[in-house]
Amino acid sequence: MENPTVASATPSPARVATVQRRTLGLLFTTQTLGGVGVAIGLSVGALLAVELAGVGVSGLATSAAVVGAALLAVPVTWVMRQYGRRPGLAAAYLVAAVGGAAVVVAAVIGAPLLLFVGLFLFGGGTTAGNLARYTAVDLAPPAHRGRHLSLVVWATTVGAVAGPNLAPAAGRLLDGYGIPTLAAPFLFSAVLFGLAALVLLALLRPDPLQLARRMHGEPPSPAGKVGVRPAWAAVVAQPAARLGVAAMAVGHLVMVAVMAMTPVHILDAGHDDAHTLRIVGVVLSVHIAGMFAFAPVTGWLTDRYGRRRVILGGIGVLLAACAVAGTAGHHSAQLTVGLFLLGLGWSGTMVAGSTLLSESVGDDLRPSAQGLSDLVMGLAGAAGGALSGLVVAWAGYPTLALLAAIAAVPSLALALRPVRERLYG
Known part of the structure; x- marks a missing residue:
């Protein structure tokens, strides 16, 4: 070691x-x-x-x-x-x-x-x-x-x-x-x-x-200078790092909330079990393709046009995804498009947000800041998944899509603000 x-x-x-x-x-x-x-x-x-x-x-x-x-x-x-x-x-x-x-x-x-x-x-x-x-x-x-x-x-x-x-x-x-x-x-x-x-x-x-x-x-930082609190303080003090964490957390929350309840929404259409499973399989497969298959393109765009612009684009695609999925009713084709866009928007916030965070914090603090970021992102996703069921039971899938879109708006405003980046490495 x-x-x-x-x-x-x-x-x-x-x-x-x-x-x-x-x-x-x-x-x-x-x-x-x-x-x-x-x-x-x-x-x-x-x-x-x-x-x-x-x-x-x-x-x-x-x-x-x-x-x-x-x-x-x-x-x-x-x-x-x-x-x-x-x-x-x-x-x-x-x-x-x-x-x-x-x-x-x-x-x-x-x-x-x-x-x-x-x-x-x-x-x-x-x-x-x-x-x-x-x-x-x-x-x-x-x-x-x-x-x-x-x-x-x-x-x-x-x-x-x-x-x-x-x-x-x-x-x-x-x-x-x-x-x-x-x-x-x-x-x-x-x-x-x-x-x-x-x-x-x-x-x-x-x-x-x-x-x-x-x-x-x-040089290695003194003991106590690279823990959780100093890392979080570094993220809070750096606007670019804050934007990176916010983009990942909000993107994950929106994606998990809408994705988790999509199979339930499809089930409510009243198809037989075999037909329902086929639709769910296609919709979620296309969603996963949106999340991961185009990541190299997202990475190229992040390097070519900048981290903040790709974050903006990712949030914009998430908003479009909520609009398309939320108004799809039980039209499988439109719902598939909506879930594809949901995955693609998530990819933009994840790739660009991760890149921005990584280069906005010094080497000694970077691992702790990254761990805290993933903690925040994971808890945001867990909260989105847990609350989504309550929202659908109370007001339906379209309302869930609307609330997910509203949740993304503050991060859109944050990304629109120019930030002075301090890049490491």
């Missing part, structure tokens, strides 16, 4: 470029492994919760994983701040592997409480995936930061698309070994998370964050 306090010669530009290319390749690989692991498990998590705990609390399955992903970001970024990206990302994946194994044990012995604890720890896979995007920009040239970050986001597409389709095969493969069909995918997830951790521990050398610190000549 590298010691961040050990002095080292400043690396040459050629050396940094070589390490960055290798880092991006490794991150693409581990994002694919971890993305498949997350998607396999979460695609059946709620169904497993129904079997063990009943329909009434099945929604807590997704909530446990979402909250786990948000809260685990803080200790993981502490590890990164102290020891580098490699042990932090590996630790997050190992926690997720333990969570996946706990879910399997819970299903075998019929323990609902252990199931939710396991799902909370399973959120570490999402934590690792989220923080990997920041690892991609530690050594990236300023003109290419958006593109490099977006490549890591794009890698998630493989897992998001392949994972749910692999879950049935995983269940059948372990049939007859005493593992319930709905729990078997979590065992495969645990293996994939463990493999991702091993790849990172063995091959992510030198550590990108430690190398960036040496390259920028930033």
Whole structure:
């Protein structure tokens, strides 16, 4: 493990470029492994919760994983701040592997409480995936930061698309070994998370964050100067960092709130189950494509036209998505367009917001600021998902879309204000 306090010669530009290319390749690989692991498990998590705990609390399955992903970001970024990206990302994946194994044990012995604890720890896979995007920009040239970050986001597409389709095969493969069909995918997830951790521990050398610190000549901060409070103070004091965090949090809140209730809205159309599932599958697949498939384009736009402009564009697309989805009624084609725009707008706020935050905070404070940002983003998404059901039950899906659009307006006003950026690295 590298010691961040050990002095080292400043690396040459050629050396940094070589390490960055290798880092991006490794991150693409581990994002694919971890993305498949997350998607396999979460695609059946709620169904497993129904079997063990009943329909009434099945929604807590997704909530446990979402909250786990948000809260685990803080200790993981502490590890990164102290020891580098490699042990932090590996630790997050190992926690997720333990969570996946706990879910399997819970299903075998019929323990609902252990199931939710396991799902909370399973959120570490999402934590690792989220923080990997920041690892991609530690050594990236300023003109290419958006593109490099977006490549890591794009890698998630493989897992998001392949994972749910692999879950049935995983269940059948372990049939007859005493593992319930709905729990078997979590065992495969645990293996994939463990493999991702091993790849990172063995091959992510030198550590990108430690190398960036040496390259920028930033000495380690004294104890107590790089914790949660100093990092948050740095974000609050820097308008560009505030905008980055706000863009990610609001984009995630709007996306999760509308997306979570779209299958319920489709169900209300009164189609038979088979028809409903087909529509839901198409709509959500197109939505996921909007979120991830065009990330490299979003990254290029972020570098070409600036972070603030892409954030503005992302928020504008989110507003359009709410308008299209909210007025679609039960017209599947219009609803599909609305959900595609919802994913595309989220991509704009995520890629540009992450890039802006990363370059607005110094190397020592950056991991803590990034962890806090992901905590805020995750909690915003969890709140959006929890409240969306109440809104739909009270006033319907169109009202949910309207309220989601209203929630995005303050961030639009914030993005319209010119900010003086202090860029690091």
